[in-house]
Amino acid sequence: MTVIEKHDYDVVVIGSGGSGLRAAIAAAEAGAKTAVICKSLLGKAHTVMAEGGMAASLGNMVPEDNWRTHFQDTMFGGKYLNNWRMAELHAKEVPDRAIELEHWGAIFDRNDDRKMHQRAFGGHTHNRLVHIGDRTGLELIRTLQDKTVHSNVDVFMETTITRLLKDGDRVVGAFGFKRPTGEYLSFSSKALVLATGGSGRIYKITSNSQDCTGDGYALAYHAGAQLVDMEFVQFHPTGMVFPPGVAGLLVTEAVRGEGGRLFNNNGERFMEKYDPKRMELSTRDVVARSIYTEVKEGRGSEHGGAFLDVTHLDGDYVKTRLPSMYEQFKELAGVDITKEPMQVGPTCHYFMGGIKVDADTGATRVPGLFATGEATGGMNGSNRLGGNSLGDLLVFGRRAGLGAVEEANRIGPVSVPDGAVEDAHARAAEDLAGDETNKENPYALHKELQQAMGAGAGIFRDKEGLETAIAEVEKIYERALNLRAPSSRPDYNPGWQLCQELRNMTTVSLMIAKGALLREESRGGHSRLDFPAYDDYWSEHNILQDGVGPDLDLTPVPVVRKDDLAELIDERKQQEAATK
Amino acid sequence: MSTEMKGGHRQLKIWRGDRETGQLVDYELDTEPGMVVLDAVLEIQASQEPDLAVRWNCKAAKCGSCSAEINGKPQLMCKTRLDHLPADEPITVEPMRAFPQVRDLVTDVSWNYRVNEKIPPFTPREGLPNEYLMGQADTDRVSEFRKCIECFMCQDVCHILRDHRLQEKYYGPRFMVRLASLDMHPLDGLDRTDLIADQAGVGLCNITKCCTEVCPEGIKITDNAIIPLKERVADQRYDPLLKIFKRKGRQGRKKV
Amino acid sequence: MSTTSEALKPSPAYGEPRKAGATARRDRWWVQPFLVVAALTTFGIYTIVRVILSTKYPGVYTDGAHLQSPMFSPDLAGIFGFHTKLPWSFLVLWAPLGMRTTCYYYRKSIYRSYFLAPPACAVAGAARRKYSGETKMLLFMNLHRFFFYAAAIVVGFLAFDFVRSLFYATAGGGTSFGVSIGSLIMLINVVCLSGYTFGCNSFRHLIGGNLDCFDCSASTRTRHTLWQRVTTLNVRHQEWAWLSMFTVWGTDLYLWLAGSGVFTDPHHIF
């Protein structure tokens, strides 16, 4: 008999990105016995990569900035598909969360008044992003990490959760294994928070880290939760395209913010065609599609991108303002960006969609299950503004942590049924050491999935491509039930972990492709070549998904409105109409 | 392209082993131009050696997971290009030697996390306003230390930990950086000088600067963190002049 | 559970036992320590020989000008009227030599090159039973700031020496102004020594580094500006250290040769 280590907590948080850590801190401070579980080492979650900053209407640069404008910007950016309440809470609470980070030791760049400096970013009316150089995510993670370590939270690093454990309808725990040893663990929890981030690894070209395999989406789905807006995937316009090893690596929006220009191979500044007013600083979806179109129509660079050029700026200025970009290109591509243009192309960056939660508490519809961060959907509608994720993590991380504690206090002791643990264990053990005949190799199948998604459900979509993609992914789904790690060693076996992750990614891919097929319009992070315009019906509806196995149920539901905010929305829509 | 990028056939010698034993194993592969060492290792993992253990996450030199010793020098695998290494000899890739082995290229860095727990975190001074006021000059000084991505390569290369194994007596350069970031935070309210001198053991550092040489973030660990901390300890303990003239402890800071 | 030392056991890749010089590095890491030992040893021997031989060092007089070697400055006899039979340069040389011995840069290169602790990064050092860093025997290194104070005073005298070298006693008892090659060399030396001395890590600490807050009052802001200036020198402390060591050596050698009549110092070139 395999020994399964058992742990008992009030609140278990899965994920140690910004949202997971903030949830754990909130839960621990409210007195709950709390654990954080993460696949990577503490402090190395995907959040660490965030560069530009965190949007908060502190008004340090522009005193008239306030939560209302921030709310309006967020709604406009999301093309009004956002959950109104989430956008409201976010805009109202981010300033407090930013200030709180400083109280915990974070350091941000200052303005002349010695307050936090705020930089401009695409889609934000005012200078709004608090930041420290171009490594804001690191500051956020490190601050929360130190706070967590001193908040009486138990951290389980390099531990992969493969299954949520249920007792009847209620989620009562989670099952997984420790990566360094392969030992199995089961957790019992009165309330569980998913803070597992996005799923960028379903595409070959992505800015996301290895952790981003959509585990939370799949875990929640299989536990019976609903997901929302899964068709909306943000492709960041500027990722590196060369050399092949680094394709997808992010080139920060700040490059364009500092005056970088985009050219095609005829030397034309092509943004003039697509958005003459805002040019390179148009919203991410527009710039990404423009670059894609130029390349597709044969005006791309030698390595299949556009040219992003800062050579007209002073070399020293570039080096001080964009130090990490200068380094990144010099080191990895052998390009001196003060002398030569960069070659860039769209890269998968962020998932607007995710688990559907109650805005105030982060509760899903499954009792005992909460979610927060990029793993959730709703806050960003069809398109996220740069800088709106980091604040999201803190505001809703805290709320989900508090929501979970409340639930834990309410329900009293829970017990994990032995059968649930046995099932989960059997699956994991089968992946590792099951019969080897006729098994699929996870590395190869992962490549096939990325191929299928890139071809049919990438930045531009149409009916035919999506149908092909769905058919292929469904086949991959079947084959993924038959995976086997290429080696049976339990300790630090990456192939084993990939078996589980690949099944999750396949589920997520299906959601994206199916949602995209149903939404017959183009909006934000979803562009249909066969339906290039907005559609009246879809401008009022989100798509909810739930189901069993590969059988997804897709249900369009009206956007969740909130009457007291309608005036703000109308105001913005009128402004918009007036400037057209 | 300003520098030529070469792909081609390359040989690697990768350390394979566990806690007790191990050896370098030869691998060969065809590389694409611009590949980094991590690409090569992952390619070998996917096509030749499925259970080759390696730790990585961001592949963008931002998370500090993929530290290893490449041709004998601590470096991030995801930041080291193959064509920057001599082409006529095999590339050796070994785990960080100073830490206990988990398997192959993965080491157990948990000691570092235990050390971090012993350092009292940022504790604001009394009477600060809700919205902190701070100058950019102070931000700049502290922010250099906060660039640390916790790759722990400085801990790996520091001879006090690596060769003399004084983990019980010295926190290591990474945590000198952490202590400096707290000690020079203009709004922090603790005086950690005794901790720095005694438990953290700053006196053991002989400023030989290997930590600074390997830091992928270019933090001037020795000059900007350790030496100033040594000087601050000297202020309180070894400077008779300062003892006579002033210094009844540091203003606004409570001793820990 | 494993014991603490067991838990901290290094990777088997580390290999046991480790002999001095054991490493997987393939570059020529030993070149640098070798050069450092060669240069510092030569300089040390030169200094000792020179100081012992020149017990009655009088300074160099060329046609009425006084050119004082930096190894024998301040000119105790000439300025203070202090006379002794001892090799009196020991009375002054302790300051710059002490500054260099306790200097953070020289400490680094001496520990590395002479004590092999470690000889180079990721290269095993000489095995010693107990490593105590700068805690026990070497605790005096913390007195670096006092050697800095003394060395800074000496730099002041060197500047004085330079100025003095520009004035020639004429036959009629008056003075004339003139520049010689020797004076120029002394000027270069003073500049390099200032670059070295005022880039000192201790000075950097005392001038502003010891502040907890740079941007809190007018005086802290001024000290921050000064700290930045010192920092500019400090980032090149190593280069200044070698440069000034060679200029001291070169100046002394020049004046020694000129003073002992090997050649005459060309004077009144301007």
Ligand SMILES: Cc1cc2nc3c(=O)[nH]c(=O)nc-3n(C[C@H](O)[C@H](O)[C@H](O)COP(=O)(O)OP(=O)(O)OC[C@H]3O[C@@H](n4cnc5c(N)ncnc54)[C@H](O)[C@@H]3O)c2cc1C
């Ligand atoms: C390059 C880049 C730059 C960005 N810049 C900005 C910016 O400037 N401003 C901004 O607002 N946003 C930015 N973003 C977006 C933002 O960083 C992310 O959306 C955000 O960090 C997501 O945080 P999270 O807490 O939801 O999850 P993540 O940080 O992704 O963390 C997920 C956690 O869940 C764990 N996990 C996942 N699955 C499992 C499992 N099965 N078992 C156990 N643990 C699991 C992982 O180990 C990890 O700890 C950027 C993103 C990228 C890629």
Ligand code: SF4
């Ligand atoms: S300078 Fe000090 S901390 Fe850095 S490697 Fe050398 S001995 Fe270790």
Ligand code: SF4
């Ligand atoms: S200080 Fe530098 S070398 Fe040390 S852990 Fe941090 S980033 Fe790595």
Ligand code: FES
């Ligand atoms: S993988 Fe993150 S630093 Fe190399």
